[in-house]
Amino acid sequence: MNVLVWVREGVWPAAVDAARELAGVDDAVTLVHVVDPAIAAGAQGAYAGLLGRGGWSPRGRTDPGAAVTAAETGAEEALMAAAGERLGRDAAPVFRRGRVEREVVEACAGMDLLVVARDGDVRRAGPKSLGPASRYVVDHAPCRVLLVWP
Amino acid sequence: MSTIIALVLLAAVLGFAVARPRGLPEAVAAVPAALLCITLGLVSFTEAVHEVRELLPTVLFLAAVLVLAYLAEKHGVFEYAGAAVARFGRGRPKRLLTAVFAAAALTTAVLSLDATVVLLTPVVLTVAARAGVRPRPHVYACTHLANSASLLLPVSNLTNLLAFAASGLNFAGFAALMAVPWLAVVAVEYVIFRFFFARDLVGQAEAPPPPGPAPKYALAVLAATLAGFAALQPFGVDPAWVAAAGAIGLAIPLLRRRAVGAGTLLAEANPAFCAFVLALGVVVLAVRSNGLGDWIDGLVPRHADLLGLLAVAGLAAILANLLNNLPATLVLLPAAAHSPGLLMAVLIGVNVGPNLTYVGSLATLLWRRILHARDAAPRTSEFLLLGLATVPVCLVAAVVALWAGLRVGGI
Numbered sequence: 001m002n003v004l005v006w007v008r009e010g011v012w013p014a015a016v017d018a019a020r021e022l023a024g025v026d027d028a029v030t031l032v033h034v035v036d037p038a039i040a041a042g043a044q045g046a047y048a049g050l051l052g053r054g055g056w057s058p059r060g061r062t063d064p065g066a067a068v069t070a071a072e073t074g075a076e077e078a079l080m081a082a083a084g085e086r087l088g089r090d091a092a093p094v095f096r097r098g099r100v101e102r103e104v105v106e107a108c109a110g111m112d113l114l115v116v117a118r119d120g121d122v123r124r125a126g127p128k129s130l131g132p133a134s135r136y137v138v139d140h141a142p143c144r145v146l147l148v149w150p
Numbered sequence: 151m152s153t154i155i156a157l158v159l160l161a162a163v164l165g166f167a168v169a170r171p172r173g174l175p176e177a178v179a180a181v182p183a184a185l186l187c188i189t190l191g192l193v194s195f196t197e198a199v200h201e202v203r204e205l206l207p208t209v210l211f212l213a214a215v216l217v218l219a220y221l222a223e224k225h226g227v228f229e230y231a232g233a234a235v236a237r238f239g240r241g242r243p244k245r246l247l248t249a250v251f252a253a254a255a256l257t258t259a260v261l262s263l264d265a266t267v268v269l270l271t272p273v274v275l276t277v278a279a280r281a282g283v284r285p286r287p288h289v290y291a292c293t294h295l296a297n298s299a300s301l302l303l304p305v306s307n308l309t310n311l312l313a314f315a316a317s318g319l320n321f322a323g324f325a326a327l328m329a330v331p332w333l334a335v336v337a338v339e340y341v342i343f344r345f346f347f348a349r350d351l352v353g354q355a356e357a358p359p360p361p362g363p364a365p366k367y368a369l370a371v372l373a374a375t376l377a378g379f380a381a382l383q384p385f386g387v388d389p390a391w392v393a394a395a396g397a398i399g400l401a402i403p404l405l406r407r408r409a410v411g412a413g414t415l416l417a418e419a420n421p422a423f424c425a426f427v428l429a430l431g432v433v434v435l436a437v438r439s440n441g442l443g444d445w446i447d448g449l450v451p452r453h454a455d456l457l458g459l460l461a462v463a464g465l466a467a468i469l470a471n472l473l474n475n476l477p478a479t480l481v482l483l484p485a486a487a488h489s490p491g492l493l494m495a496v497l498i499g500v501n502v503g504p505n506l507t508y509v510g511s512l513a514t515l516l517w518r519r520i521l522h523a524r525d526a527a528p529r530t531s532e533f534l535l536l537g538l539a540t541v542p543v544c545l546v547a548a549v550v551a552l553w554a555g556l557r558v559g560g561i
Contacts, residue, residue, distance in 0.1 A: 009284045010243070010353020038529040039275070039289050042508070045533070046267045046293035048518060049510025051167050051474040052176045052426040053264060067272035068289065075279030121352055131349045150353065 001026075004111040005091075006104050006137070007033040007083045011117035011150035016086045018148045019115045029091040030111070031083050033076055034103040040068040101136035111143045117150045153441040156192050159183045160437050163430060164477060168513045175422035180429035192436035205431045208311045211390035212262075212427070213419040214397050215305050218375065219265035220418040221400035224410060225368030231257070232273035233361030236281055241355035243283040247343065250274055250288045254295040255336045259302040260376060266296040282355030287347035290536065291339075298339055298502045298544055302332040304389065305379070308427070309479040309500045316487045317494075321389055322380040327494055330555050331548035335502060338547045342540050371399040427476070434480040447485040454491030456553045462492050463549045466499025467506070467541065474511040475500040491556045498548045506541045508533040 005019045006012075016031075023029050044065025047053070080093045096103040108114050116138065120131040129149075130138060138145055166179035188198050222228070235253050239246030254274070258266045271292040278285035300307035304314035304324050314324055344351070375396030379389045397415075404410045438446070449465060451458035462482075469478035479500050486492035507515045519530065 009279070009282050010355055012282075036286070038532070039286055042293055042529075042533065043267075043271045043275070043289060045509040045518060046271070046296060048514055049474070049504060049508065050264060050267060051164075051476050051510060051514075052423045052430070053420065054167075054170055054173070054175060064268050064271045068275045071272050071276040072279060072285075075276065078280070079282070119353065120349060131352065 001028075001112045002110060003027055003029045003113045003115065004108060004143075005029060005031050005083070005087075005115045006117070007031050007080060008117060008119050008134070009079070011119050011122075012079070012083055013086060013117075014148045014150040015115045015117040016083050018117075018146060020087050020089070022113075022115070022146070023089075029087065029089065030094055030107075031080060031087070031091050032094040032096060032104060032107045033080055033083075034096045034098065034100045035072050035076055036100055037069075037097055038099075040065045040072065043068045101133040101140075104133075104137050105140045105142070108141050108143050113144050113146060114141050115146045115148065117148050119150075122150055152190075152192055153437075155190060156187065156433070156436040156440045157442070159187060159192075160433050160477070163433055164473060164513065167426070167474075168511070168517050175426070177422045177425040177429060180426045180433065184429035184432035187432055187436040192440055193432060197435065197439070198432045201431050201435045202428050204315070205312075205428055207388065207390055208308075208315045209424045209427050211305070211311055211388075211393055212308055213421075213424055214390060214393035215262050216264060216423075217397040217415055217419050218372075218393060218400065219261040219269060220415075221397060221404065221410070222261060222265070222368055222372060223269045224404055225365045225400060227365050227368050227372070228257075228269050228273045230361060230364055231270070232277045233358075235274070236277045236358040237361055239277075239281055239283075240357045241281050241283070243287070243351040243353060244344070246278060246281060246283060247287055247291060247347075247351060248340075250278075250291050251295065251336065251340050251343075254292045255299040255332075258296055258299040259306050259332070260372065262305055263296040263300045263307050266292055266299075271296075281358060283353060284350045287343060287350050290347075290533075291343060293508060294339060294343075294505050294536070294540065295336070297504050298335045298540070299332065300501050301328045301335060301498065301548065303328075303379070305393065307497075307501055309475055310497055312479050312483060313493045313497050316483050317490050319490055320380075321383045325380070327490070327552070327555055327559070328497075330551040331494075331498060334547040334551040335544045338544050339540055342543065346536060346539055367403065368400060371396055375399075430477060431480055434477055438481065438484065443484065446481060450482065450485040450492065454489045454495070454553075454556060456550070459491060459495040459549050459553050460546070462486060462495040463499040463502075463545050466496045467503025467545060468499075470500040470503040471507050471511055472513075474514065475504050491552065494552050495549060498545060498552065502541060502544045502548060505544075506534075506537040508537060 003023050005015050044063050047063040118129045119134045121128045163180045163183045167176040187193050231253050235249040238249040254266050257270050274288050274292050275285050278288040304310045378392040451461050482496045486496050504510045509515050
């Protein structure tokens, strides 16, 4: 069985724990994390709005979009390393770029099971315990979905 | 005819600044355009020199503040701010948002919006991502507050420096008048962000380690500089000198350790940007003195009553979105210069308004849409929605607070 675990900020440990308990020795586990480039593009846009600041600089001061992208990549690697360690077994990491919910659905191709932790308001049961992203993923995933409480 | 030529030149300068062909500095188009204005007789040589001499102290003040912010970063002030924000946030997204709001509002007020956009935003992303929370609300908070929290002090925004020079207010008087509008805007932004991003502000991560030692020297110099702005002006010391002294105070230990070079400091003062502002001033003067000045003066209300202030702030916000806030300020200042209240309302408009089109103006927005047609585009609709949700409410809240302040202060 191919198991895909969505490593989502704030709620991923529950999904990883569920995958660890569920996956047998013959199963393959994949961890997926998505970075939305729109965040860096937003920071870059704010810089573009500062009229006249694009002066020549010998150090080539990069705009904050590039710095944000670099910080995102660094944080993503740390997050996936932590997830891999918590899983305690071999897992293939997958890094994707784009709209979070769509990328996760696309990453489900060839998978038998997707493990998702609720990413909404989990203080009470009900539809709001799914955020917009996990709602979309649960509705559109082409494979079986295991939904866990964080 | 001269009106049309002046407008074409202004459009060319702004168009070049937005498009930045080959990444050339904006001054490359602005300086020749200013010279052309003089050659064609749109402004006389004496008028142009007078305008440049009026703007020069303001521009040098700005250069000193840019260097101050850069040196603060080299001293680790932003890294420390990030660690303190993470500590306060304790891995909870809502607490973290509160801390980011405080950090971004203070950074913008003290070290200008450039510092928040360029230096604080990447730090905040790192903090949010390391804390394991979704970073979107926190990064957007930085980009928004860079504009809207730049009301408090003359140093917070170049637009403020320009109005400050024209207003005849002293440093403390400016801050006193703008303190309540600033707080009102930050509070309104905070409440709207909490609602707008409610579904992103969930989850819980581990509390981060305590921050390392504070960069005490740099923080002390920054505090002394800030106090010096207000305390020394009554004695005739121009705030620009205080900013320069603060920058020197921060630079000395770094220069000794050879952590920065004099050339880097000069580059961080961004002489090309300074030249751009001066040249833009001359081009805008040409536009104003060739017929459009009277028309704009006619649009600006005469009296600083509540309706007048609202109208001026609205007009300034619209112009800021059409032209970008720097030219909008230069165009509107002379028309509002007779009343400190109207000037402050212009500032509320040009500082808060740009959040509507998060990249500063419609032209920049359209240009970026073209540039980003193929690769990862910013979620423009999301930014516009956030702008629509915050800007009108912030404008009204700030103007009402300003009006109340004016009434209480009897100005």
